[in-house]
Amino acid sequence: MAEKMMVVDDARVVRVSLGKIMQSLGFEVIACEDGQQAMQAILENPDVRLIMLDWHMPVMNGYDFLVRLREMPEHSSSPLVVMVTTEASMPSMMKALSAGADEYIMKPFDASLIKSKLDLLGVAYKE
Amino acid sequence: MQTPQFEFMRDFLLQQSGLVVEESKMYLLRTRLQPLLKEHSIATLNELADRLKKDRNSRLARQVVDAMTTNETLFFRDQYPFDALRDVMLPQCASSPVRIWSAASSTGQEAYSIAMIAAEALGGKGKRVEIAGTDISDQALTKAAGGTYTQMEVQRGMPARLLIKYFEQDGSNWRLKPEIRNMVRFGPANLVSPTLSSEMRGKGPFDIVFCRNVLIYFNVGARLQVIDNLAACMKDSGYLVTGAAEIPKGNKSRWEAVHFGNRNLWRLVAR
Numbered sequence: 001m002a003e004k005m006m007v008v009d010d011a012r013v014v015r016v017s018l019g020k021i022m023q024s025l026g027f028e029v030i031a032c033e034d035g036q037q038a039m040q041a042i043l044e045n046p047d048v049r050l051i052m053l054d055w056h057m058p059v060m061n062g063y064d065f066l067v068r069l070r071e072m073p074e075h076s077s078s079p080l081v082v083m084v085t086t087e088a089s090m091p092s093m094m095k096a097l098s099a100g101a102d103e104y105i106m107k108p109f110d111a112s113l114i115k116s117k118l119d120l121l122g123v124a125y126k127e
Numbered sequence: 128m129q130t131p132q133f134e135f136m137r138d139f140l141l142q143q144s145g146l147v148v149e150e151s152k153m154y155l156l157r158t159r160l161q162p163l164l165k166e167h168s169i170a171t172l173n174e175l176a177d178r179l180k181k182d183r184n185s186r187l188a189r190q191v192v193d194a195m196t197t198n199e200t201l202f203f204r205d206q207y208p209f210d211a212l213r214d215v216m217l218p219q220c221a222s223s224p225v226r227i228w229s230a231a232s233s234t235g236q237e238a239y240s241i242a243m244i245a246a247e248a249l250g251g252k253g254k255r256v257e258i259a260g261t262d263i264s265d266q267a268l269t270k271a272a273g274g275t276y277t278q279m280e281v282q283r284g285m286p287a288r289l290l291i292k293y294f295e296q297d298g299s300n301w302r303l304k305p306e307i308r309n310m311v312r313f314g315p316a317n318l319v320s321p322t323l324s325s326e327m328r329g330k331g332p333f334d335i336v337f338c339r340n341v342l343i344y345f346n347v348g349a350r351l352q353v354i355d356n357l358a359a360c361m362k363d364s365g366y367l368v369t370g371a372a373e374i375p376k377g378n379k380s381r382w383e384a385v386h387f388g389n390r391n392l393w394r395l396v397a398r
Contacts, residue, residue, distance in 0.1 A: 088278060089296065090291060093287055094291055106278050110279075116282075116284045117282075120203075120206075120286050
Protein backbone atom coordinates (compact mmCIF):
# COMPACT_ATOMS: atom_id res chain seq x y z
CA MET A 1 0.00 0.00 0.00
CA ALA A 2 1.24 3.49 -0.84
CA GLU A 3 2.74 5.45 2.03
CA LYS A 4 0.96 8.66 2.94
CA MET A 5 2.66 12.01 2.76
CA MET A 6 1.46 15.60 3.07
CA VAL A 7 2.22 18.61 0.91
CA VAL A 8 1.51 21.79 2.88
CA ASP A 9 1.74 24.99 0.83
CA ASP A 10 -0.59 27.94 0.27
CA ALA A 11 0.44 28.18 -3.40
CA ARG A 12 -1.72 25.93 -5.54
CA VAL A 13 1.01 25.63 -8.18
CA VAL A 14 3.36 24.14 -5.58
CA ARG A 15 0.73 21.78 -4.18
CA VAL A 16 0.09 20.52 -7.70
CA SER A 17 3.70 20.27 -8.91
CA LEU A 18 5.14 18.81 -5.72
CA GLY A 19 2.09 16.57 -5.34
CA LYS A 20 2.63 15.20 -8.85
CA ILE A 21 6.30 14.49 -8.16
CA MET A 22 5.43 12.67 -4.94
CA GLN A 23 2.64 10.68 -6.61
CA SER A 24 5.02 9.66 -9.39
CA LEU A 25 7.36 8.40 -6.65
CA GLY A 26 4.57 6.18 -5.34
CA PHE A 27 3.15 8.18 -2.42
CA GLU A 28 -0.45 8.88 -1.53
CA VAL A 29 -0.54 12.67 -1.28
CA ILE A 30 -2.64 14.70 1.13
CA ALA A 31 -2.61 18.41 0.16
CA CYS A 32 -3.13 21.19 2.72
CA GLU A 33 -3.17 24.97 2.28
CA ASP A 34 -1.88 26.07 5.68
CA GLY A 35 -0.64 24.85 9.05
CA GLN A 36 -4.09 24.65 10.56
CA GLN A 37 -5.38 22.35 7.79
CA ALA A 38 -2.21 20.32 8.21
CA MET A 39 -2.83 19.96 11.94
CA GLN A 40 -6.33 18.63 11.24
CA ALA A 41 -4.97 16.29 8.57
CA ILE A 42 -2.29 14.80 10.84
CA LEU A 43 -4.92 14.11 13.51
CA GLU A 44 -6.97 12.23 10.93
CA ASN A 45 -3.92 10.50 9.40
CA PRO A 46 -1.45 9.76 12.19
CA ASP A 47 0.29 7.23 9.92
CA VAL A 48 1.66 9.92 7.56
CA ARG A 49 5.34 9.13 6.88
CA LEU A 50 6.52 12.48 5.54
CA ILE A 51 5.49 16.13 5.40
CA MET A 52 6.78 18.64 2.82
CA LEU A 53 6.16 21.95 4.56
CA ASP A 54 6.19 25.54 3.30
CA TRP A 55 7.24 28.25 5.74
CA HIS A 56 5.17 31.35 4.90
CA MET A 57 1.45 30.59 4.88
CA PRO A 58 -1.65 32.39 6.17
CA VAL A 59 -3.63 31.22 9.25
CA MET A 60 -0.78 29.12 10.67
CA ASN A 61 2.70 29.26 9.16
CA GLY A 62 4.90 26.23 8.62
CA TYR A 63 7.30 27.00 11.44
CA ASP A 64 4.51 27.31 14.02
CA PHE A 65 2.97 24.08 12.72
CA LEU A 66 6.32 22.31 13.05
CA VAL A 67 6.80 23.46 16.65
CA ARG A 68 3.29 22.30 17.61
CA LEU A 69 3.70 19.00 15.79
CA ARG A 70 6.93 18.16 17.60
CA GLU A 71 5.33 19.07 20.95
CA MET A 72 2.88 16.21 20.44
CA PRO A 73 4.49 13.15 22.10
CA GLU A 74 3.41 10.80 19.30
CA HIS A 75 4.93 13.13 16.68
CA SER A 76 8.12 14.19 18.43
CA SER A 77 10.21 12.45 15.78
CA SER A 78 7.73 11.22 13.17
CA PRO A 79 6.55 11.96 10.58
CA LEU A 80 9.69 13.20 8.90
CA VAL A 81 9.43 16.88 8.04
CA VAL A 82 11.15 18.55 5.08
CA MET A 83 10.84 22.32 4.90
CA VAL A 84 10.29 23.42 1.29
CA THR A 85 10.59 27.17 1.30
CA THR A 86 11.86 30.38 -0.28
CA GLU A 87 13.58 31.12 3.05
CA ALA A 88 17.11 30.66 1.77
CA SER A 89 19.21 31.90 4.66
CA MET A 90 21.47 30.05 7.04
CA PRO A 91 19.68 31.35 10.20
CA SER A 92 16.29 30.17 8.88
CA MET A 93 17.70 26.75 8.14
CA MET A 94 19.20 26.49 11.62
CA LYS A 95 15.93 27.62 13.19
CA ALA A 96 13.91 24.99 11.29
CA LEU A 97 16.32 22.14 12.08
CA SER A 98 16.40 23.15 15.75
CA ALA A 99 12.60 23.03 15.82
CA GLY A 100 12.61 19.46 14.54
CA ALA A 101 12.74 19.63 10.72
CA ASP A 102 14.66 16.65 9.31
CA GLU A 103 15.70 18.23 6.02
CA TYR A 104 15.46 21.53 4.23
CA ILE A 105 14.83 22.42 0.58
CA MET A 106 15.24 25.93 -0.73
CA LYS A 107 12.88 26.60 -3.63
CA PRO A 108 12.95 26.13 -6.55
CA PHE A 109 13.09 22.33 -6.55
CA ASP A 110 12.95 19.61 -9.15
CA ALA A 111 12.33 15.87 -9.00
CA SER A 112 16.01 14.97 -8.74
CA LEU A 113 16.51 17.28 -5.76
CA ILE A 114 13.46 15.81 -4.05
CA LYS A 115 14.78 12.28 -4.66
CA SER A 116 18.22 13.15 -3.33
CA LYS A 117 16.63 14.38 -0.10
CA LEU A 118 14.48 11.24 0.20
CA ASP A 119 17.69 9.22 -0.21
CA LEU A 120 19.27 11.15 2.64
CA LEU A 121 16.28 10.47 4.85
CA GLY A 122 16.24 6.77 3.96
CA VAL A 123 12.72 7.06 2.57
CA ALA A 124 12.10 4.46 -0.16
CA TYR A 125 10.32 5.53 -3.32
CA LYS A 126 9.30 4.11 -6.66
CA GLU A 127 11.87 4.82 -9.43
CA MET B 128 26.58 14.33 -39.04
CA GLN B 129 28.53 12.91 -41.95
CA THR B 130 30.56 9.76 -41.44
CA PRO B 131 34.10 11.11 -42.04
CA GLN B 132 33.48 14.00 -39.63
CA PHE B 133 31.96 11.69 -37.02
CA GLU B 134 34.94 9.35 -37.31
CA PHE B 135 37.28 12.30 -36.87
CA MET B 136 35.41 13.48 -33.75
CA ARG B 137 35.36 9.95 -32.33
CA ASP B 138 39.12 9.54 -32.85
CA PHE B 139 39.86 13.06 -31.60
CA LEU B 140 37.99 12.47 -28.33
CA LEU B 141 39.55 9.04 -27.87
CA GLN B 142 43.07 10.43 -28.31
CA GLN B 143 42.54 13.55 -26.23
CA SER B 144 40.65 12.06 -23.33
CA GLY B 145 40.17 8.31 -23.79
CA LEU B 146 36.46 8.91 -24.16
CA VAL B 147 34.64 6.40 -26.34
CA VAL B 148 31.75 7.79 -28.39
CA GLU B 149 29.95 5.09 -30.35
CA GLU B 150 27.79 5.90 -33.34
CA SER B 151 24.68 5.10 -31.31
CA LYS B 152 25.68 7.88 -28.89
CA MET B 153 25.92 10.55 -31.56
CA TYR B 154 23.15 12.43 -29.82
CA LEU B 155 25.62 13.09 -26.99
CA LEU B 156 27.76 15.11 -29.37
CA ARG B 157 24.73 17.14 -30.38
CA THR B 158 23.44 17.87 -26.87
CA ARG B 159 26.81 18.49 -25.22
CA LEU B 160 28.35 20.58 -27.98
CA GLN B 161 25.36 22.73 -28.90
CA PRO B 162 26.30 25.61 -26.53
CA LEU B 163 29.82 25.68 -27.99
CA LEU B 164 28.52 25.82 -31.56
CA LYS B 165 26.48 28.83 -30.55
CA GLU B 166 29.37 30.51 -28.74
CA HIS B 167 31.67 30.18 -31.74
CA SER B 168 28.96 30.78 -34.36
CA ILE B 169 29.55 27.38 -35.89
CA ALA B 170 26.53 26.14 -37.83
CA THR B 171 26.93 22.35 -37.68
CA LEU B 172 28.90 19.56 -36.04
CA ASN B 173 30.48 18.87 -39.46
CA GLU B 174 31.85 22.39 -39.50
CA LEU B 175 33.12 21.96 -35.93
CA ALA B 176 34.95 18.78 -36.92
CA ASP B 177 36.55 20.61 -39.87
CA ARG B 178 37.71 23.41 -37.57
CA LEU B 179 39.25 20.91 -35.10
CA LYS B 180 41.06 19.11 -37.93
CA LYS B 181 42.90 22.34 -38.70
CA ASP B 182 43.99 22.92 -35.10
CA ARG B 183 43.78 20.18 -32.49
CA ASN B 184 45.36 22.34 -29.79
CA SER B 185 43.15 25.39 -30.03
CA ARG B 186 41.02 26.79 -27.22
CA LEU B 187 38.04 25.42 -29.11
CA ALA B 188 39.57 21.92 -28.97
CA ARG B 189 40.02 22.21 -25.17
CA GLN B 190 36.44 23.37 -24.84
CA VAL B 191 35.17 20.40 -26.84
CA VAL B 192 37.02 17.99 -24.52
CA ASP B 193 35.66 19.90 -21.50
CA ALA B 194 32.10 19.76 -22.76
CA MET B 195 32.26 16.07 -23.54
CA THR B 196 33.98 14.94 -20.35
CA THR B 197 32.37 17.11 -17.69
CA ASN B 198 29.59 15.26 -15.96
CA GLU B 199 27.08 16.81 -13.68
CA THR B 200 27.65 15.46 -10.24
CA LEU B 201 26.29 15.91 -6.77
CA PHE B 202 27.50 15.87 -3.20
CA PHE B 203 27.59 12.43 -1.53
CA ARG B 204 26.61 10.76 -4.79
CA ASP B 205 25.36 7.20 -4.14
CA GLN B 206 25.98 7.66 -0.38
CA TYR B 207 27.48 4.19 0.22
CA PRO B 208 31.07 5.10 -0.76
CA PHE B 209 31.02 7.82 1.88
CA ASP B 210 29.54 5.51 4.50
CA ALA B 211 32.29 3.03 3.60
CA LEU B 212 34.90 5.78 3.86
CA ARG B 213 33.72 6.64 7.37
CA ASP B 214 33.10 3.10 8.63
CA VAL B 215 35.74 0.95 6.89
CA MET B 216 38.44 2.78 5.00
CA LEU B 217 39.39 5.72 7.26
CA PRO B 218 39.52 3.62 10.45
CA GLN B 219 41.94 1.22 8.73
CA CYS B 220 44.36 3.89 7.55
CA ALA B 221 47.10 4.07 10.15
CA SER B 222 49.21 6.68 8.42
CA SER B 223 48.98 10.42 8.91
CA PRO B 224 48.33 12.19 6.69
CA VAL B 225 45.83 9.86 5.07
CA ARG B 226 46.11 10.56 1.34
CA ILE B 227 42.94 10.32 -0.74
CA TRP B 228 42.56 10.87 -4.48
CA SER B 229 39.36 11.87 -6.25
CA ALA B 230 40.65 10.85 -9.67
CA ALA B 231 37.89 12.32 -11.84
CA SER B 232 36.82 15.12 -9.57
CA SER B 233 34.74 17.04 -12.12
CA THR B 234 33.44 20.19 -10.39
CA GLY B 235 34.67 19.09 -6.95
CA GLN B 236 31.62 17.69 -5.19
CA GLU B 237 33.15 14.25 -4.62
CA ALA B 238 36.45 15.61 -3.27
CA TYR B 239 34.67 18.00 -0.91
CA SER B 240 32.23 15.28 0.20
CA ILE B 241 35.29 13.20 1.14
CA ALA B 242 36.71 16.19 3.01
CA MET B 243 33.50 16.71 4.99
CA ILE B 244 33.28 13.02 5.93
CA ALA B 245 36.92 13.09 7.02
CA ALA B 246 36.38 16.24 9.07
CA GLU B 247 33.35 14.64 10.74
CA ALA B 248 35.11 11.32 11.39
CA LEU B 249 38.53 12.56 12.44
CA GLY B 250 37.82 16.00 13.88
CA GLY B 251 40.06 16.50 16.87
CA LYS B 252 41.68 13.05 16.64
CA GLY B 253 44.96 14.44 15.39
CA LYS B 254 45.01 12.49 12.14
CA ARG B 255 45.38 14.64 9.03
CA VAL B 256 43.77 14.00 5.66
CA GLU B 257 45.07 15.33 2.34
CA ILE B 258 42.87 15.07 -0.70
CA ALA B 259 43.93 15.43 -4.34
CA GLY B 260 41.24 16.17 -6.90
CA THR B 261 42.13 15.74 -10.57
CA ASP B 262 40.25 16.09 -13.80
CA ILE B 263 40.94 16.50 -17.49
CA SER B 264 38.66 19.53 -17.82
CA ASP B 265 40.16 22.96 -17.06
CA GLN B 266 36.71 24.42 -16.70
CA ALA B 267 35.69 21.82 -14.12
CA LEU B 268 38.94 22.30 -12.18
CA THR B 269 38.47 26.06 -12.01
CA LYS B 270 35.00 25.64 -10.61
CA ALA B 271 36.17 22.95 -8.18
CA ALA B 272 39.02 25.07 -6.83
CA GLY B 273 36.61 27.95 -6.18
CA GLY B 274 34.53 25.76 -3.90
CA THR B 275 31.42 27.84 -4.67
CA TYR B 276 28.13 26.32 -5.73
CA THR B 277 24.67 27.51 -6.67
CA GLN B 278 21.75 26.96 -4.37
CA MET B 279 20.52 24.07 -6.52
CA GLU B 280 23.95 22.40 -6.72
CA VAL B 281 24.63 22.67 -3.04
CA GLN B 282 21.36 21.03 -2.10
CA ARG B 283 21.69 17.93 -4.28
CA GLY B 284 22.72 15.12 -1.98
CA MET B 285 23.82 17.46 0.80
CA PRO B 286 22.33 17.02 4.26
CA ALA B 287 21.12 20.41 5.55
CA ARG B 288 23.11 19.79 8.74
CA LEU B 289 26.40 19.68 6.83
CA LEU B 290 25.44 22.66 4.69
CA ILE B 291 25.04 24.70 7.85
CA LYS B 292 28.26 23.40 9.34
CA TYR B 293 30.67 23.63 6.42
CA PHE B 294 29.39 26.37 4.06
CA GLU B 295 29.12 30.14 4.09
CA GLN B 296 26.42 31.97 2.23
CA ASP B 297 27.72 34.29 -0.46
CA GLY B 298 24.73 36.10 -1.97
CA SER B 299 22.72 33.45 -3.78
CA ASN B 300 25.72 31.09 -3.82
CA TRP B 301 27.26 28.91 -1.14
CA ARG B 302 30.98 28.65 -0.49
CA LEU B 303 32.81 25.94 1.40
CA LYS B 304 34.59 27.16 4.50
CA PRO B 305 38.40 27.37 4.32
CA GLU B 306 38.78 24.43 6.74
CA ILE B 307 37.26 22.14 4.06
CA ARG B 308 38.65 23.90 0.98
CA ASN B 309 42.17 23.70 2.39
CA MET B 310 41.97 19.92 2.70
CA VAL B 311 41.74 19.56 -1.10
CA ARG B 312 44.21 20.45 -3.86
CA PHE B 313 42.97 20.34 -7.45
CA GLY B 314 45.08 19.85 -10.56
CA PRO B 315 44.91 18.47 -14.10
CA ALA B 316 45.43 14.80 -14.91
CA ASN B 317 44.61 12.55 -17.83
CA LEU B 318 43.92 9.10 -16.40
CA VAL B 319 44.97 7.31 -19.60
CA SER B 320 48.32 9.07 -19.81
CA PRO B 321 51.24 6.59 -19.67
CA THR B 322 53.15 9.09 -17.52
CA LEU B 323 50.36 9.59 -14.97
CA SER B 324 52.13 7.92 -12.05
CA SER B 325 55.15 10.19 -12.39
CA GLU B 326 52.88 13.23 -12.77
CA MET B 327 51.10 12.29 -9.54
CA ARG B 328 54.35 11.75 -7.61
CA GLY B 329 54.44 14.18 -4.72
CA LYS B 330 50.69 13.96 -4.19
CA GLY B 331 50.61 10.27 -3.37
CA PRO B 332 51.02 7.40 -2.88
CA PHE B 333 47.38 7.19 -1.97
CA ASP B 334 45.68 5.21 0.78
CA ILE B 335 42.29 5.57 -0.91
CA VAL B 336 41.32 6.30 -4.53
CA PHE B 337 37.85 7.25 -5.72
CA CYS B 338 37.46 6.65 -9.46
CA ARG B 339 33.75 6.29 -10.05
CA ASN B 340 31.68 6.22 -13.21
CA VAL B 341 34.76 6.84 -15.31
CA LEU B 342 35.85 3.40 -16.51
CA ILE B 343 32.51 2.91 -18.26
CA TYR B 344 33.44 5.66 -20.74
CA PHE B 345 36.67 3.98 -21.84
CA ASN B 346 37.30 1.13 -24.25
CA VAL B 347 38.95 -2.02 -22.91
CA GLY B 348 42.51 -0.93 -23.67
CA ALA B 349 42.15 2.48 -22.05
CA ARG B 350 40.37 0.93 -19.09
CA LEU B 351 43.29 -1.40 -18.37
CA GLN B 352 45.71 1.51 -18.71
CA VAL B 353 43.69 3.56 -16.20
CA ILE B 354 43.59 0.69 -13.71
CA ASP B 355 47.35 0.13 -14.03
CA ASN B 356 47.87 3.85 -13.55
CA LEU B 357 45.71 3.98 -10.44
CA ALA B 358 47.43 0.96 -8.92
CA ALA B 359 50.84 2.54 -9.56
CA CYS B 360 49.75 5.59 -7.53
CA MET B 361 48.40 3.60 -4.57
CA LYS B 362 49.92 2.23 -1.39
CA ASP B 363 49.95 -1.52 -0.82
CA SER B 364 46.57 -2.55 0.63
CA GLY B 365 45.08 0.76 -0.51
CA TYR B 366 41.39 0.98 -1.32
CA LEU B 367 39.91 1.69 -4.74
CA VAL B 368 36.29 2.82 -4.99
CA THR B 369 34.74 2.38 -8.43
CA GLY B 370 31.21 2.93 -9.70
CA ALA B 371 28.71 0.26 -8.75
CA ALA B 372 28.85 -1.35 -12.22
CA GLU B 373 32.61 -1.08 -12.61
CA ILE B 374 34.99 -3.92 -11.81
CA PRO B 375 38.76 -3.38 -12.04
CA LYS B 376 39.59 -6.18 -14.45
CA GLY B 377 43.02 -6.93 -15.88
CA ASN B 378 45.35 -8.52 -13.36
CA LYS B 379 42.62 -10.18 -11.31
CA SER B 380 44.78 -11.39 -8.45
CA ARG B 381 45.78 -7.81 -7.82
CA TRP B 382 42.41 -6.76 -6.40
CA GLU B 383 40.51 -8.22 -3.48
CA ALA B 384 36.82 -7.42 -3.19
CA VAL B 385 35.81 -6.03 0.19
CA HIS B 386 32.08 -6.26 0.68
CA PHE B 387 30.24 -3.26 2.03
CA GLY B 388 26.52 -3.93 2.20
CA ASN B 389 25.70 -5.27 -1.25
CA ARG B 390 28.51 -3.27 -2.91
CA ASN B 391 32.21 -3.90 -3.36
CA LEU B 392 35.28 -1.85 -2.57
CA TRP B 393 38.60 -3.04 -4.04
CA ARG B 394 41.80 -3.54 -2.14
CA LEU B 395 45.19 -3.59 -3.83
CA VAL B 396 46.70 -6.85 -2.56
CA ALA B 397 49.41 -7.46 -5.17
CA ARG B 398 51.42 -5.43 -7.68
